Amino acid sequence: MVWSLGLLSADLRIPFNNAGDSLFFYAMTKTIIETGWFFYNNQLGAPHGLEMYDFPLNNTLDILIIKIISFFTSDSILVENVFYLLTYPLTTLTSMITFRELKINYAYSVLGSMLFTFIPYHFLRGVGHLNLSSYFIIPLMVMVILWIYSNKLDLFKVNNVYQNRSRLSENRLMASILICILSGLVFFYYIYFFCFFLLVAGFCSSIAMWRKTPVLTSFILILLILLVAILNQSPTIIYQWQYGENAEVAIRSPFETEFYGLKITQLLMPINGHRIPIFARLASYYHGTAPLVNENSYASLGIIGSLGFLFLLGMIFFRVSSKYSIQEHDLAMMGRLSVLNLSAVLYATIGGFSSVIAYSILAQFRSINRISIFIAFFSITSILLILKYTSNKHITATKRNIFICIISFIILIVGILDQTSDSFVPSYASIKEEYNIEGRFVNNIEAIMPENAMIFQLPYLPFPEYGLMMNKMDGYSHFRAYLHSNDLRWSYGAMKGRTGDAWQKGIASMPVKDMINVLSQTDFEGIYIDSYGFEDSGANIISNITKILEEKPLTSDNGRLYFFDMTKYNKRIRDDSFNREKIPLIFDSGWHDIENWAGVSSRWMQADATIIEYSAENRMASLSFQALSFYRNRTLEIYSGDKMVYRVTVPTRIINVTAPVPLMSGLNIVRFHMPEGCERPCDRMEQNTDSRCLSLAVQNVVLA
Numbered sequence: 048m049v050w051s052l053g054l055l056s057a058d059l060r061i062p063f064n065n066a067g068d069s070l071f072f073y074a075m076t077k078t079i080i081e082t083g084w085f086f087y088n089n090q091l092g093a094p095h096g097l098e099m100y101d102f103p104l105n106n107t108l109d110i111l112i113i114k115i116i117s118f119f120t121s122d123s124i125l126v127e128n129v130f131y132l133l134t135y136p137l138t139t140l141t142s143m144i145t146f147r148e149l150k151i152n153y154a155y156s157v158l159g160s161m162l163f164t165f166i167p168y169h170f171l172r173g174v175g176h177l178n179l180s181s182y183f184i185i186p187l188m189v190m191v192i193l194w195i196y197s198n199k200l201d202l203f204k205v206n207n208v209y210q211n212r213s214r215l216s217e218n219r220l221m222a223s224i225l226i227c228i229l230s231g232l233v234f235f236y237y238i239y240f241f242c243f244f245l246l247v248a249g250f251c252s253s254i255a256m257w258r259k260t261p262v263l264t265s266f267i268l269i270l271l272i273l274l275v276a277i278l279n280q281s282p283t284i285i286y287q288w289q290y291g292e293n294a295e296v297a298i299r300s301p302f303e304t305e306f307y308g309l310k311i312t313q314l315l316m317p318i319n320g321h322r323i324p325i326f327a328r329l330a331s332y333y334h335g336t337a338p339l340v341n342e343n344s345y346a347s348l349g350i351i352g353s354l355g356f357l358f359l360l361g362m363i364f365f366r367v368s369s370k371y372s373i374q375e376h377d378l379a380m381m382g383r384l385s386v387l388n389l390s391a392v393l394y395a396t397i398g399g400f401s402s403v404i405a406y407s408i409l410a411q412f413r414s415i416n417r418i419s420i421f422i423a424f425f426s427i428t429s430i431l432l433i434l435k436y437t438s439n440k441h442i443t444a445t446k447r448n449i450f451i452c453i454i455s456f457i458i459l460i461v462g463i464l465d466q467t468s469d470s471f472v473p474s475y476a477s478i479k480e481e482y483n484i485e486g487r488f489v490n491n492i493e494a495i496m497p498e499n500a501m502i503f504q505l506p507y508l509p510f511p512e513y514g515l516m517m518n519k520m521d522g523y524s525h526f527r528a529y530l531h532s533n534d535l536r537w538s539y540g541a542m543k544g545r546t547g548d549a550w551q552k553g554i555a556s557m558p559v560k561d562m563i564n565v566l567s568q569t570d571f572e573g574i575y576i577d578s579y580g581f582e583d584s585g586a587n588i589i590s591n592i593t594k595i596l597e598e599k600p601l602t603s604d605n606g607r608l609y610f611f612d613m614t615k616y617n618k619r620i621r622d623d624s625f626n627r628e629k630i631p632l633i634f635d636s637g638w639h640d641i642e643n644w645a646g647v648s649s650r651w652m653q654a655d656a657t658i659i660e661y662s663a664e665n666r667m668a669s670l671s672f673q674a675l676s677f678y679r680n681r682t683l684e685i686y687s688g689d690k691m692v693y694r695v696t697v698p699t700r701i702i703n704v705t706a707p708v709p710l711m712s713g714l715n716i717v718r719f720h721m722p723e724g725c726e727r728p729c730d731r732m733e734q735n736t737d738s739r740c741l742s743l744a745v746q747n748v749v750l751a
Contacts, residue, residue: 048135053472059128061479068175070523073530077123091540093501095547095714100286101293102511106178107279108232131174137183138164145186151431158455159431162351162462166423167318170471171345178234182420187226188241189424194219195261196248196383202264227268231275236417238276242269247390295544303413304405308397313346315353320470346419348426349466355426359388377436381429388425391418488603489531492610500572501536506580507555509543520580528575546714550659553633559591567617568630569661576609632750633659639739649746654725658717660750662710671705672748677741678731686718
């Protein structure tokens with residue numbers, strides 16, 4: 048591990064990766080340390096705060112380990128780096144447990160454990176996919192799967208007449224229950240795959256023995272896993288029951304199952320940057336020319352795993368008797384692994400059964416290529432069983448131990464060299480330089496800002512999973528500031544699809560002068576700009592803000608980041624209460640684009656629409672506007688939060704409406720609801736091609 052990751056050159060207080068999804072996980076680790084858990088963080092998503100209920104971290108087992116590490120240090124970068132490094136020995140340990148349970152000797156067990164620990168998947172997922180690189184539970188999952196497949200775990204036959212067998216069965220039962228409980232606390236992809244293989248093992252075992260108890264055992268264990276997973280997910284379930292499901296977060300389309308599907312080619316393909324030049328060129332050529340190459344390129348098994356994978360595919364063509372001598376037990380296990388391996392390929396490959404499920408039932412599991420880590424374990428296990436069978440069958444007892452040690456050492460060296468690359472070593476020096484530049488910049492901001500000052504970050508980026516690059520800026524780059532901050536509140540991190548995000552999006556889309564006015568009146572003390580997010584490197588917006596604030600910005604040493612202090616401007620605005628402009632309303636969901644009616648800006652709404660308003664205090668406000676109904680009279684209901692505060696019948700001519708609206712301190716949602724729904728003009732009037740759904744038009748909307 049030290050050699051493969053170049054840890055002698057690493058500083059564990061510096062991120063292993065300072066970009067992309069890695070920033071998300073570092074920020075979540077910091078949130079866990081500072082707040083106790085990950086669901087809410089007042090230092091992010093200002094002014095509303097970060098709420099993670101719509102996008103929860105399901106890997107509670109990992110979080111518990113992170114919490115334990117945080118007892119020894121509060122440095123979030125160090126905590127996450129240590130956790131990531133711990134996933135290597137933890138994977139080795141759980142692999143050893145499973146291999147020894149399969150009666151594989153120590154030397155071969157060490158060999159298999161090391162090969163599985165240092166599979167390319169582990170490095171390529173890294174801290175950027177921390178919930179995937181912490182796959183140490185998988186060997187234990189496979190152990191339970193094979194127990195069921197081998198009829199060694201039967202919940203209906205625990206009490207056996209033979210006491211020793213009964214005790215062994217009870218131990219397996221207790222171990223299986225514990226493993227299933229822990230499995231319900233890991234990343235949901237691994238839960239999904241575990242349940243899939245339990246079903247395969249249960250059905251195959253029941254068919255082979257013509258007994259129903261194996262599949263019933265599988266179903267019971269799956270129910271236990273799902274029960275734990277649902278309990279783990281219960282805060283999200285309760286939150287979305289109260290506030291509604293978020294239609295913008297973690298939305299998956301069926302075609303993504305094809306896009307991120309498993310490719311057999313990539314299982315067998317060498318890694319990028321392979322030590323052997325011809326292999327490196329082959330991988331580079333394939334990844335540069337083949338279609339649908341994405342994270343599924345992380346599935347490489349290495350040469351040892353590939354041999355095991357091909358052997359298991361070949362093994363499926365041989366019919367093996369269900370009765371074995373002790374010596375032939377390994378052949379039976381290979382047969383079971385071959386079935387599990389084939390089921391994984393048939394399910395996960397592009398155009399496989401996962402696509403059938405995605406298009407007909409459930410599309411949430413899009414990155415099915417992640418099943419490759421199970422395939423890797425099956426493949427490595429088959430190699431160990433082949434070695435064990437061969438050495439027991441063809442090597443004399445006097446030479447067997449020497450043979451086992453020599454062959455294990457050779458395969459281990461070849462396998463590790465094949466599965467790792469110098470490209471896996473992070474660019475520690477450049478990452479450290481960039482990280483320290485950002486740290487000095489944020490420290491300079493904190494030196495001039497009052498404690499808990501709110502900082503608005505530009506450009507606006509939706510959170511989470513923006514996915515695309517905004518010019519030269521990746522989707523989680525705004526977390527860089529928070530990672531160095533102790534007592535400032537940052538705007539980035541408001542959950543998209545919720546009130547805080549809609550308000551931020553509306554503010555960021557305003558003309559610069561209006562945006563600054565709103566930020567001033569909503570108690571923001573500064574503006575942070577990442578110039579990489581703008582086509583002109585921020586030149587235009589930086590120039591405009593400089594003129595309005597009459598302040599020169601702080602600039603990071605690398606010229607990427609800018610900060611404007613708004614405190615003097617805020618004082619001028621607050622002192623000049625006569626000229627202070629009103630905070631504009633943010634038209635959120637349910638509204639069509641603005642139309643010009645004889646010089647008056649007007650908007651049509653659908654059946655439901657919302658307006659967001661910020662209030663500095665609790666107060667009773669007055670909402671006034673002109674309105675008309677489309678085609679026929681309709682009832683308009685106005686809600687503040689969940690409470691209806693006004694109801695009026697709106698005719699097809701313009702009328703004045705004034706409604707009392709109670710506002711709370713902070714962000715408020717005012718909802719317009721038309722019980723009669725909306726209609727399309729093209730359905731009502733001939734020659735009309737307007738297909739929008741219309742109910743009510745409003746103009747001159749003022750909340751005072």
